[in-house]
Amino acid sequence: MSLFNKALASIGIGSAQVDTKLEKDKVTPGGEIRGVVHIKGGNTEQKVDEIYLGLNTTYLKESNDRKINVPVVIDRFRLNEPFTIGPGETKEIPFSFVLPLDVPISIGRTKIWVSTALDIKNAVDPSDKDYLHVIPNRLMDAVLNGVEDLGFRLREADCEQAPYRLRKRLPFIQEFEFVPVMGSFRGRLDELELVFFQVSENETEIYMQVDRRARGLGGFLSEALEMDESNIRFTVTSSDIPGLRQKLETIINKYS
Structure with a gap:
C-alpha cells in the first residue's frame, strides 16, 4: 500500500x-x-x-x-x-x-x-x-495626483518591455499614460507619459515624455519625424510634496 x-x-x-x-x-x-x-x-x-x-x-x-x-x-x-x-x-x-x-x-x-x-x-x-x-506610496501618490490636478486623466497604465536606455534590474517598466482633458495643457499636448524609478521611499526619479500636439505644417512634419516629443528626467523627494503641483507644472510648461 x-x-x-x-x-x-x-x-x-x-x-x-x-x-x-x-x-x-x-x-x-x-x-x-x-x-x-x-x-x-x-x-x-x-x-x-x-x-x-x-x-x-x-x-x-x-x-x-x-x-x-x-x-x-x-x-x-x-x-x-x-x-x-x-x-x-x-x-x-x-x-x-x-x-x-x-x-x-x-x-x-x-x-x-x-x-x-x-x-x-x-x-x-x-x-x-x-x-x-x-498601492502607490505617499510620494508616488502625490505625483499622480499632482498630474491629475493639472487637468490630465490617466488613460492607460501597463507594464511593458523596457527599452535598453531605461532597463534596470527588471526587464520591464510600468508606464503611466495621461491625456489632457481640461486646464492649460488641453489643446497643447497630445499625451504625457510617466515612469517611476524609486530610489527610496522618500525619493523617486521620474522619466517623463511630453508629446506636443501638432500645429500647422511644421508641427505635422515634426510629428512625423518624432521631433514633437521631449524626454525629461528629474527627481522628486518627500520634501517636494507641498509644492509638487507647481514643480510639475513648471517642468511640463517648459517642454510643451
Whole structure:
C-alpha cells in the first residue's frame, strides 16, 4: 500500500498540500509582507527540499509584430531547510519579506501575486497563488495626483518591455499614460507619459515624455519625424510634496 501511495503522490494524487495565508494583501512598494505557509501531509511521507515564495507579475513584450504577455519573477524568497512531513501531518511556517521598491502597482491590467511552491523530488510540486493589491506610496501618490490636478486623466497604465536606455534590474517598466482633458495643457499636448524609478521611499526619479500636439505644417512634419516629443528626467523627494503641483507644472510648461 505504501508503494502505491508513493506512486500516486509522484503524480500529485494524495501528496502534500500547501496553503499560504497573508496577514494583509494591501501593501506599498518597500512595505513588509507577513504570513504563514500551511502544509498538510498527504497519504505518504514526503521530503520537502525547500519552500520558496515568488513575487510575480506579467509584462507586455513585442514579438513578431504583436504584443504578448510574459510572466516574470520580480523576487524570490527561500523559507526553510529540508524537512520531512508525515502522512496527514500539518506544519505552519511563518514568514516576512520586504516588497522591493521596483514592484509595479496594481492598476489596469497589472496583477501582482505571491506564489508558494514546495520542492519535492520525484513528485508534482504543490503550489499556491495569492494576489496582492500594491498601492502607490505617499510620494508616488502625490505625483499622480499632482498630474491629475493639472487637468490630465490617466488613460492607460501597463507594464511593458523596457527599452535598453531605461532597463534596470527588471526587464520591464510600468508606464503611466495621461491625456489632457481640461486646464492649460488641453489643446497643447497630445499625451504625457510617466515612469517611476524609486530610489527610496522618500525619493523617486521620474522619466517623463511630453508629446506636443501638432500645429500647422511644421508641427505635422515634426510629428512625423518624432521631433514633437521631449524626454525629461528629474527627481522628486518627500520634501517636494507641498509644492509638487507647481514643480510639475513648471517642468511640463517648459517642454510643451
